Amino acid sequence: MRKFYALLFFLFLFQTNAIAQKGEVSAPLYIETSKPVQGSAFSESELIPAGEEYEIYNPRERGISKVVPGKGLPRGGDPVMQRTMGNVPSRAPLFSFNVAETKATPTDPTGVAGPNHYVNAYNSAFSIYDKEGNQLLPPVSLSSIGGEFENESDGDPIVVYDGFADRYVISQLSTSPNSVLIAVSKGPDPVNDGWYTYRFTTPGLGIRRVPDYPKISVWGDGYYITSNKDALSPEDNEVIFVVEREKMLIGEPARVLSFPLPGIKNNGFYSPAGFNARGNENPPLGNAPIVYLQDDAWEGVSEDHLKIWEVNVDWNNPANSSVSESQELGAAEGVSAFRSVFDGGGHRNLAQPEEAGDIDALQAIMMYSTSFRRFETHNSVVMNFVVDVEPTAAKHAAIRWYELRQPPNGGDWSVYQEGTYAPDGSDRFCGSINIDAEGNIGLGYAVVNDSPSNPVFPSLRFTGRYFYDEPGIMTIEEQSIVEGQSPNPDFKYGRYGDYSHLSVDAADGLTFWFNGEYFEGDQRINKVGVFKIQPELDNDLGIVALLEPENATLGSSEEISVSVRNFGELPQSGFEVSYTVDGGEMVTEVFEETIQPGSSVKFTFSETADLSEIGTEYELVVSTELNGDGNMDNDAFTAIVKNLPPVDGGVTSIDAPSSMRLLGGSEAITVTIENLGGMPLQDIPLSYDIGYGPEVREVFEGEIPVGDYAVYTFSETADLSKTGKYTIRARTNLEGDARPSNDETLKNLVNINCIPEGSDCSLGDGLFYFELNGVENDNIRCETGYGDFTGSGIELDRAEEDFSVTVESAWANGDDEQFSMWIDFNDNAVFEDNELLIDSEVITEASTRLSYDFSLPQGAALGQHLLRIRAGDTSFAGDLNDPCNVMGYGTTHDYTVNITDSTLNLEDFILNDAKLYVLNRVNNQIRIVLETTxxxxxxxxxxxxxxQKMLQNFMEKEEEAYVYNLDMSYAAKGVYLLRVGTGKVGKVQRFIVK
Structure with missing residues (x-):
């Protein structure tokens, strides 16, 4: 023990935090030459069937996460969030087809469209199709490629098409030994031309050294591979690999160079991306970019930004090769704040319908691929990653996407446009983005929603934008590729996809091929959806929006203005535009100006419309008439316009405060006021009350335009310091308001302590004796109504069917004195309904020890958990079965139980004797130490x-103990629950942030 405490003192005094300086340059850490092993053309007799059994592939290895609870911006909503769907009509997928039906978990969908083939891969097989979706090679094991791929099926495949050499490339990882395998087709026919295969070993031993999650990209001087390797120390170890492309294309021995990334930070999973070049012109040699997001919620990151490195390889003298920090694109460079952290770094994040379990949002990943294309006036690269746009404990996944540009001959990159695609309440994630030869951008992704009113099983959809559109907006209305039929069948781990893959057709440079994962029953299915954004018709006009009038107080001579879009490839002028109101007489006029291809213009009719009846909804149908229009589907647009009463306002939401721990005596009340009427509103009288008590009256002195809103914080605060439930009512009090029914909003919230002190036990209510499985707590004192007895060591063997708890109360009054008991099996600090083991049992006699039977649920989680027991007089104020509620009369007590199973091996309980220490240092720096063998x-x-999960990380052992330094200086004050352990068993303990 003396040695152990010496270790604690040493760790307290000394902590290394090596931070690489911007501009730091690193040389290659490792150089190796790999000889090719020939693969041959596929013959039916040599094909190895794809596996059909259920198998978990390559759990993405997470290092010690550096998420800091409570740290990071934005505090509110996402600053560049697109809240509505694009309104530009789009075509449904040209066609779609299934490319995998498997129980492999997850499937890792990937595939590319070359000139004549679509090559598809997944865990751990591949297949080949023609460009109409007809199967040329059925799904077979990746081992069928032969050569270095023989007997190899570890998975994490990626398929790329090297358009500058007209070759296909397939990669996968290997753990025997740790290496990346690459197969390069010998010619443009992936079925018949055969393959060169290579193995490039990655140095080091152990699971953290596996080249996990490898992603390959094409650049002029090599194939660049990024990986989740050495996530604990990526600044000092090989995480970027460059292989000698020119040699591999001709089947000669090829070298690999490996590099660290100086100055990198991560949250425990590490997924940077190389720029994957597409198009007709190969990028120049050198300055190959690598990019990764850097979130200010992570330790060591002060501002959200994109970091770019440049790799320069010298194949003539490999030792001269280098990687260097090139740019940091932050707020000053146009990168808006983002929140990339879900559940403190945990990997079960997004809820599915039918309470089927949460799935992985794939956070902290620069999603594949980061697509680069050269244009005459600039170079572009597009990229995306998932963000959480919900600032409260709820989660709402959306896709943050970027287009960066640089001068055509190289130079610094700049943010041309950014956006966060979140057009409704569904979660969107697992995105893949690409840019076509005309500069149009396509975005494919997964969608899920657990809302009972709008349930969406994991499904595949796409959107996009035209080159000429307003920056930062996905203008094309969302289209479905396939709607999922069932939830993710991986209930245990929540693994989903790991990635998806959107490629651009090499034949025309315009058609997008999206490959993603959805579910039918226990089958994981990969489907390819093929779509196109670029116009295919010379003549194609349509109406995309009614610009004027909007909902307002309308008159008898309202101007009608619309947005006309040229979807075709030829300029248009001299065509007819028409409108009708409620199916009445058609008004037709001629548009004389010229609309260029891909652009939209505003057209205002000279003839006005009578929309003067207040409260009426008018249906306007606007259309174009173009001789030779090749697409009639987008010609007409229908809109509903409502004539609103002049004065109509209301409080539509109470934004603050929200239910939380430890609300105070002077909480600010913040509301959203909306103008629901047809005229601007100014000097709006407002009020709020707590529990229909005295009203607080104030005036919002600003102006709110029609259809707009404003946020107002009352100057007089509210006292919400007492633990319990509150009802806040806020309203507008406008004179002459046309619809008083929409003036007010109610909000129920709770001041949660969950250490419910304040119940009165002085008359004998509550528990004064407790005994469970040999652990006895006698003569319990009545003090604050709450007792913390978590130092107890109650053992419960789940192999036993029944248990008995003995309690005693000094009060009994008919059926009024009752008790309930929970065990927090999932260790999330919340005592949930399904963890209630004893429900409102009546204590029939006072001052008498009474025993009550209960049983553990089947498969109850092993390890240490909190037990809560509450007793009191239920005829008075307070909810016995609300475990955080302060009862009028009663007590609440907490204990610690350890669930064991005598039928299992002893090693399952190796943590039983571990000792957990939580040391709160200056400024809420928490040191966590677990002493165990x-x-x-x-x-x-x-x-x-x-x-709410604030943090989920790994702990590594340092000499005799596990030590973790937890920065809680950004977290709100209150009580937190800590769990340390394995998936089977763990230790729990509360701690306080002051």
Whole structure:
């Protein structure tokens, strides 16, 4: 023990935090030559069937996450969030086809469209199709490629088409030994030309050294591979690999150079991306970019930004090769703040319908691929990653996307446009983005929604934008490729996809091929959806929006203005534009100006419309008439316009405060006021009350235009310091308001302590004796109504069917004195309904020890958990079965139980004797120490009192103990729950942030 405490003192005094300086240059750490092993053309007799059994592939290896609870911007909503769907009509997919039906988990969908073939791969097989979706090679194991791929099926495949050499490239990882395998087709026919195969070993031993999650990209001087390798120390170890492309194309021995990324930060999973070049012109040699997001919620990152490195290889003298930090694109360079962290770095994030379990949002990943294309006036690259746009404990996944540009002959990159695509309440994630030869951008992704009113099983959809559109907006209305039929069948791990893949057809440079994962029953299915954004017709006009009038107080001579878009490839002028109101007489006029291809213009009719009846909804149908129009589907547009009463305002939401721990005595009340009428509103009288008590009256002195809103914070605060439930009512009090029914909004919230002190036990209500499985707590004192007895060591063997708890209360009054008991099996600090083991049992006699039977649920989680027991007089104020509620009369007590199973091996309980220390240092720097003989990596999870996961990381053993330094200086004050352990068993403990 003396040695152990010496270790604690040493760690307290000394902590290394090596930070690479911007502009730092690193030389290659490792150089190796690999000889090719020939693969041959496929023959039916040599094909190895794809596996059909259920198998978990390559759990993405996570290092010690550096998420700091409570740290990071934005505090509110996403600053560049697109909240509505694009309104430009789009075509449904040209066609779609299934390319995998498997139980491989996850499938890792990937595929590319070359001039004549679509080559598809997944965990751990591949298949080949023609460009109409007809199968040329059925799904077979990746081992069928032969050569270095023989007997190899570790997975994580990626398929790329090297258009500058007219070759296909397939990669996968290997763990025997740790290496990346690459197959390059010998010619443009992937079925018949055969393959060169290579193995490039990645140095080091151990699971953290596996080249996990490898992603390959094409550049002029090599194939660039990024990987989730050495996530604990990526600044000092090989995580970027460059292989000698020119040699591999001709089947000669090829070298690999490996590099660290100086100055990199991550949150425990590490997925930078190389720029994957497409198009007709190969990028110049050198300055190959690598990009990764850097979130200010991570330790060591002060501002959200994109970081770019440049790799320069010298194949004549490899030792002269280097990687260097090139640029940081932050707020000053046009990168808006983002929130890339879900559940403190945990990997079960997004809810599915039917309470089927959460799935992985794939956070902190620059999604594949980061697509580069050269244009005459500039170079472009597009990229995307998932973000959380919901600032509260709820989660709402959306896709943050970028187009960066640089001068055509090289130079610094700049942000040309950015956006966050979140057009409704569904979660969108697992995106893949690409840019076609005309500069149009396509975006494919997964969608899921657990809302009972709009359930969406994991499904595949796409959107996009035209080159000429307003920057930062996905203008094309969303289209479905396939709607999922069932939830993710991986209930245990929540693995989804790992990635998707959107490629651009090499034959025309315009057609997008999206490959993603959805589910039918227990089958994971990969489907390819083929779509096109670039116009295919010479003549194609349509109406995309009614610009004027909008909902307002309307008159008898309203101007009608519309947006006319040229979807075709030829300029248009001299065509007819018409409108009708409620199916009445058609008004037709001629548009005389010229609309260029891909652009939209505003057209205002000279003849006005009578829309003067207040409260009426008018249907306007506007259309174009163009001789030779090749697409009639987008000619007409229908809109509903409402004549609103002049005065109509209301409070539409109460934005603050929200239910949380430890609300105070002077909480600010913030509301959203909306102008629901037809005229601007100014000097709006407002009020709020708490529990229909005295009203607080104030005036919003600004102006709110028609259809707009404003946020107002009352100057007089509210006292919400008492633990319990509150009802806040806020309203507008406008004179002459046309619809008083929409004036007010109610909000129910709770001041949650969940250490419910304040119940009165002085008359004998509550528990004064507790005994469970040999652990006895006698003569419990009545003090604050709450007792913390978590130092107890109650053992419960889940192999036993029944248990008995003995309690005693000093009060009994008919059926009024009752007790309930929970065990927090999922260790999230919340005592949920399905964890309620004893429900409102009546204590029939006072001052008498009474026993009550209960049983553990089947498969109850092993390890240490909190037990909560509450008792009191239910005829008075307070909810016995609300575990955080302060009862009028009663007590709440917490204990610690350890669930064991005598039928299992002893090693399942190796943490039983571990000792967990939580040391709160200056400025809420928490040092966590676990003393145990166990020596495998452990997971640490921190929950707040609402059950929100604040952090989920790994702990590594340092000499005799596991030590983790937790920065809680950014977190709100209150009580938190800590769990340290494996997936099977763990230790739990509360701690306080002051």
């Amino acid at each position: 166990f020596d495998e990596p452990l997971q640490i999870t921190v929950f707040d009192i609402l059950g």
